[in-house]
Amino acid sequence: MNDQNFNTNDQNFNAQPPENYQQPSPFLPPPQDSGKGFSIAALVLGILSCILAWFYVANIFGLIFGILGVALGAVGRSKARVANAPMGMGTAGLVVSIVGLSLSFVGFLTCTLCVWCVGESISSALSV
Amino acid sequence: MRRLPFGKRRSFSEVYMYPQIEVFGRTIGVYGLCAMVGIAVCVVVATFLSHRQECSFEAILLFSLAIGGGLLVGGHLLFGLTQIKTVAYIFAHLNELSFRQIVHGLIACFGGSVFYGGFLGGLAAVFIYTKYSKTIPRSFALDLYAVMTPLFHVFGRIGCFFGGCCYGKEWSWGFCVAENQINPAVAGVVRIPVQLLESGCNLIIFLIVLLLFLRRIYTGRLLCIYLLLYPIARFVLEFYRGDAIRGIWFGLSTSQWISIALFMCTAATLIWTAIWQRQKRTATKNI
Numbered sequence: 001m002n003d004q005n006f007n008t009n010d011q012n013f014n015a016q017p018p019e020n021y022q023q024p025s026p027f028l029p030p031p032q033d034s035g036k037g038f039s040i041a042a043l044v045l046g047i048l049s050c051i052l053a054w055f056y057v058a059n060i061f062g063l064i065f066g067i068l069g070v071a072l073g074a075v076g077r078s079k080a081r082v083a084n085a086p087m088g089m090g091t092a093g094l095v096v097s098i099v100g101l102s103l104s105f106v107g108f109l110t111c112t113l114c115v116w117c118v119g120e121s122i123s124s125a126l127s128v
Numbered sequence: 129m130r131r132l133p134f135g136k137r138r139s140f141s142e143v144y145m146y147p148q149i150e151v152f153g154r155t156i157g158v159y160g161l162c163a164m165v166g167i168a169v170c171v172v173v174a175t176f177l178s179h180r181q182e183c184s185f186e187a188i189l190l191f192s193l194a195i196g197g198g199l200l201v202g203g204h205l206l207f208g209l210t211q212i213k214t215v216a217y218i219f220a221h222l223n224e225l226s227f228r229q230i231v232h233g234l235i236a237c238f239g240g241s242v243f244y245g246g247f248l249g250g251l252a253a254v255f256i257y258t259k260y261s262k263t264i265p266r267s268f269a270l271d272l273y274a275v276m277t278p279l280f281h282v283f284g285r286i287g288c289f290f291g292g293c294c295y296g297k298e299w300s301w302g303f304c305v306a307e308n309q310i311n312p313a314v315a316g317v318v319r320i321p322v323q324l325l326e327s328g329c330n331l332i333i334f335l336i337v338l339l340l341f342l343r344r345i346y347t348g349r350l351l352c353i354y355l356l357l358y359p360i361a362r363f364v365l366e367f368y369r370g371d372a373i374r375g376i377w378f379g380l381s382t383s384q385w386i387s388i389a390l391f392m393c394t395a396a397t398l399i400w401t402a403i404w405q406r407q408k409r410t411a412t413k414n415i
Contacts, residue, residue: 067193067196067197070189070190070193071190071193074186074187074189074190074193075186075190077186078184078186078187081184094186094189102164102168105160105163105164105167106156106157106160106161106164107156107160108160109157109159109160109163110148110155110156110157110160
């Protein structure tokens with residue numbers, strides 16, 4: 001059975017190409033990037049952002065990760081749209097990053113509320 | 129609940145400041161919450177308005193993100209500029225101050241935020257974004273920014289009011305603020321609700337700019353309309369603000385000086401553009 005297959009493959013290998021056959025051009029455009037890497041990165045950064053948003057000092061990093069996640073998620077989603085690839089991962093990354101960014105932003109501004117508390121801390125930090 | 133020492137003055141109502149609220153045992157700043165709601169509303173409105181240019185949601189999101197970054201950086205930098213004496217003091221005494229004092233001092237100097245700094249930072253972000261990304265044309269992006277800015281400011285000022293960080297002058301009418309945790313010294317006095325007035329002014333400016341945007345009047349120059357309207361409102365309202373921490377130069381606050389500069393620059397730009405267009409039209413007719 002195996003020998004037969006081997007022979008068949010051999011025959012196929014030795015078969016001549018049709019007359020109109022053309023060698024594929026080496027300058028074919030490369031396959032389009034579906035942005036999957038961007039989408040996965042957005043999802044990871046979004047999840048990290050959501051976690052870090054809970055902690056007071058670390059939410060600064062949550063804010064940065066959230067911004068990066070939203071940017072990467074948007075890029076991944078638009079790349080997937082151009083390549084006609086599924087956009088689920090990109091959408092998930094974008095949504096999670098937006099949630100993480102929002103939570104981190106609110107958490108960040110909870111500490112640095114406004115001008116007055118900063119002014120108060122100026123006088124306490126330095127006796128200018 | 130503590131009774132307020134009203135004295136002879138009467139207020140419309142007693143307002144208890146809520147700079148922070150508790151959600152599931154977690155403290156959340158009301159200012160941050162209002163700012164977040166403002167950003168979300170701005171993104172939604174900008175997405176609807178951008179259908180004219182067939183911009184994708186992702187493009188609007190990245191555009192909003194760029195503006196947000198510019199807003200944060202610009203607002204904090206300008207606040208640092210108003211505290212320039214303290215910044216200069218820190219750098220002049222680097223050897224004498226401890227590391228903790230230096231860090232705390234710099235955080236204190238750049239921790240606050242000024243609206244005009246945020247506005248200019250956002251404007252710079254619009255220019256940078258439209259230079260490197262061709263998804264949104266620059267003139268359309270500037271128009272969109274002119275619509276989004278007053279809309280965001282409506283929510284931002286409501287957050288300021290609840291935060292209790294900035295406040296109005298003592299007045300014969302207004303709100304009597306109590307339980308101001310950030311600045312307890314200002315509580316118990318009837319004050320003009322200057323943040324709410326500014327929020328209302330911003331709402332009116334937003335509606336005017338939105339109407340012009342929808343009717344395609346002054347296309348590409350809507351930011352000039354905003355920059356003619358808002359500085360006037362801000363200049364007047366600054367006289368009714370009771371907090372003087374933002375820096376006073378020659379009797380006027382930093383924001384008033386910036387208001388004057390922005391109004392003059394915008395008026396000069398519009399006049400120059402009108403003259404240039406008239407000359408161009410005349411030259412075309414002569415040819």
